[in-house]
Amino acid sequence: MIAHLSKVLQPPASNSRLHGFSVGTFGGAPDIQHWLNIRNAAFASQTAGSRPWTEADFHREFTHQPTWRREWMWFATAPDATAPIGTVAMTPAKRQGTPAASISWLAVLPEWQRRGVGRLLIAVLEAAAWEEGFREVAAETRSDWAPAMRFYRSLGYRPAARPNTCA
Numbered sequence: 001m002i003a004h005l006s007k008v009l010q011p012p013a014s015n016s017r018l019h020g021f022s023v024g025t026f027g028g029a030p031d032i033q034h035w036l037n038i039r040n041a042a043f044a045s046q047t048a049g050s051r052p053w054t055e056a057d058f059h060r061e062f063t064h065q066p067t068w069r070r071e072w073m074w075f076a077t078a079p080d081a082t083a084p085i086g087t088v089a090m091t092p093a094k095r096q097g098t099p100a101a102s103i104s105w106l107a108v109l110p111e112w113q114r115r116g117v118g119r120l121l122i123a124v125l126e127a128a129a130w131e132e133g134f135r136e137v138a139a140e141t142r143s144d145w146a147p148a149m150r151f152y153r154s155l156g157y158r159p160a161a162r163p164n165t166c167a
C-alpha cells in the first residue's frame, strides 16, 4: 500500500551539513549513469524481479517531464567515493489546492546507508523548497518498506490526510 506523508516546513536551520560529505545538483550526462547506479542498487531488494532502469527510463521520468529542473535533482558525494552515493529530486505538487514540493526518488547506496546521507539530502531539498516558496513537502513510499517509513518518521513526516495531486 502507498503511504502518503507530508511535513509543514519551518524556516530551514543552517545545519544541512554532514562532515566530509557534499551535495551538488544534476551536472549533465554523467549524472544519468550515477543516478541509474544508485537507483538500481538502492531499490534492488524492493523491486526484485523487475528489470533495472535504463537511460530511456531516466529521461521518461525526469527530463521529458514539463516540471524538470536540473537544479531540483541532487547528488551526495563522499570524499573517499569515486561517484555519487545518494540522490533525491524535487517535483512540484499540490496539497489540498496549495502548491507543495514533492520528494521524488530518494535513494542512498546500500553500503552508505545509516550515515546521515538521506537526512542530508532531505535537508538540502527542504531548504530549496523553502526558497522556492513551498511551505509543505510531500513524500510517498510503500507502507511495508520499514526503513523508508522509519526514515521519514524520524524527519517529522506524518501520514497526510489526502494524497497529493500533480501541480
Ligand SMILES: CC(C)(COP(=O)(O)OP(=O)(O)OC[C@H]1O[C@@H](n2cnc3c(N)ncnc32)[C@H](O)[C@@H]1OP(=O)(O)O)[C@@H](O)C(=O)NCCC(=O)NCCS
Pocket: 042, 043, 105, 106, 107, 108, 109, 112, 113, 114, 115, 116, 117, 118, 119, 120, 140, 141, 142, 145, 146, 147, 148, 150, 151, 152, 154
Ligand atoms: C530510506 C533511505 C534513503 C535512508 O537513507 P540513509 O542515508 O540510510 O538514512 P539516514 O542515515 O540519513 O537515516 C536518518 C534516520 O532515519 C532512520 N532510519 C534510516 N534507515 C533506517 C533503517 N534501515 N531502520 C530504521 N531506521 C532507519 C533513523 O532514525 C536514522 O537516524 P539514526 O541513524 O541516527 O538512527 C535508504 O534506506 C534507501 O536508499 N532505501 C532504499 C530506497 C528507498 O526506500 N527510498 C525511499 C522511499 S521511496
